[in-house]
Amino acid sequence: MRENVEVIVKIAYTTEKNKEVVMLRTKSEAIYQKACAVIPGGVNSPVRAFSGLGTSPLIVESGKGALIRDVDGNVFIDYCLSWGPMILGHAHPAVVKGVSEQMAKGSSFGIATEIEQRLAEKIVHLIPTLEKIRFVSSGTEATMTALRLARGYTERPKIIKLIGNYHGHHDALLVQAGSGVSSLNPLATSKGIHAGAIADTLLFSFNDTEALRSFFRTHPMAEQVAAVIVEPVAGNMGVVPPE
Template identity: 45%
Template sequence: MSSRNQQLFDAAQRHIPGGVNSPVRAFRSVGGAPRFFTRGEGPRVWDAEGKSYLDYVGSWGPLILGHTHAPTVKAVQEAAALGLSFGAPTEAEIEIADLLCDILPSLDMVRLVSSGTEATMSAIRLARGHTGRDLLVKFEGCYHGHSDSLLVKAGSGLLTFGNPSSGGVPADVAKHTLVLEYNNAEQLAEAFAKQGSEIAAVIVEPVAGNMNLIAPKPEFMQAMRELCSKHGAVLIFDEVMTGFRVGPQCAQGLFGITPDLTTLGKVIGGGMPVAAFGGKREIMEKIAPLGPVYQAGTLSGNPVAVAAGLVTLKATRAPGFYDSLAARTKQLTDGLTAAAKKHGVTFCAQSVGGMFGLYFSATPPTSFAEVMQCDKEAFNRFFHAMLEAGHYLAPSAFEAGFVSAAHTEADIAATIAAAEAIFAKGV
């Protein structure tokens, strides 16, 4: 007899492409049937068969306070009772915009949208409109949503134009995107030396989280800032994932680099669909209705979603919140690394704030090419063994994981113990 999860997955594939509404959920990378979740509470989720898991995905990052955080749920219920959507301004939009600009010195103005893809797409359009240039620089392995300009892979040689990495993306669009190696300051400098007057913007995940977690080299971060300033390009930090996840002022505060534009999402919605882009006043005033760069959205600033975001953001302002979150996450990565070493398994892990990466390699990778050298099959076996033991990790060797404030020391210890038992048997 097939499991309830498998039955639901079979049913889903009748009318939903691949049975899922976002590709990584399909378990194609790791194999098997995805878990269909029915509820969550604190650090745990329950699937359609009633099995409980300690959750280290957290809806891919937004649930920094854990599942069904009571004040957040209450705020959503109260906002929904007053109206689900108006398509008109609300006072809560002012409050969240003021809060974001108060917290992040790089933000003079901010525009709310509904998804991270929408935020990055709009920020790039704004950067091009502001500079009057077309060329966009992105980095291999960084993901910035699924708009056409960003679904581009590296060309066949250094500093060649990009090629579409998805069907449906015209080559004429892809040619305006230059894909370079993450953490390679020298390559970036060469690109600016050759094409600096054509570059509208550089967009980057300041901590990469979509090729597993890759920490930035300080010289790489500094080079981006200096080169963009020198050549008049816009530096865009895509903090959809890192925003209020790695520290109280996001990655830009953690590393002391001020971008020209920032995109935010995930945590600022507390599990509801809210995202934003913002930055320098002289750039943001180019957006409609003040300027010629058009952007609009029917559900932008949705009152129910903004209510969830406000409660979540305010909760993260509590003294010591991020110190505690970072310590708990480091407890996990240090414990897993020690457990693997004890049993001679080639494995390591690292964390930045409340994000972490697991790698079946001797040292943490620093680029997309190094990520691809990790033992993906070992990860897949480890993933399924951990899943069976009741610990839900990202179902891909190329995704970062997340710890929430709801995870206790005992939860982390239980996860480490489960992993050690698996390592002892040999992955």
């Protein structure tokens, strides 16, 4: 176990002075070390590892509204929102009530239910551009299925993605950043991804619409493109507004 289980957190104020506070991490560190013995890297998703912050992960105990509390009693404002879906905050009474009522009827059946049909109708009503919807368990499954659908419908093999955009961890889109049309031969971000899995993935710079237009106007490979996939509000490349 690491000797130092306290992390110095720098808090920026509106004044010119910065203050430092010591955040207790004893329980989080102990749980993380135990997790490393049974879970690769101690976490079930790389984004939870905190490796870019130079420290071990926080271990969350509970959440309420906009706040989360870790096992050491530290309280934080949650700006991640479970990476998107917790837009109503944690433990919202209406959500807790609805989930509890459904759990009393059963948790999972593996066959169709009426509640799926009702939810699909609601979403299609709220988003007029949607004609139909299919539910999956993760964003990775959603984008993977979308690529398969685009390729099947167009009978074309190529997919264009934008540098810095994240679309899940399936092989075809987990590729390294490049720049413009020079990135027609992308490099895998992770070991274990075969070159053949990303051979049909083309990369373009985010917000470089002119390069994309030029490609479709002049490049012979353009006729092989089945789809362009975009993450308009990017989550893995800092604050870069779409233009």
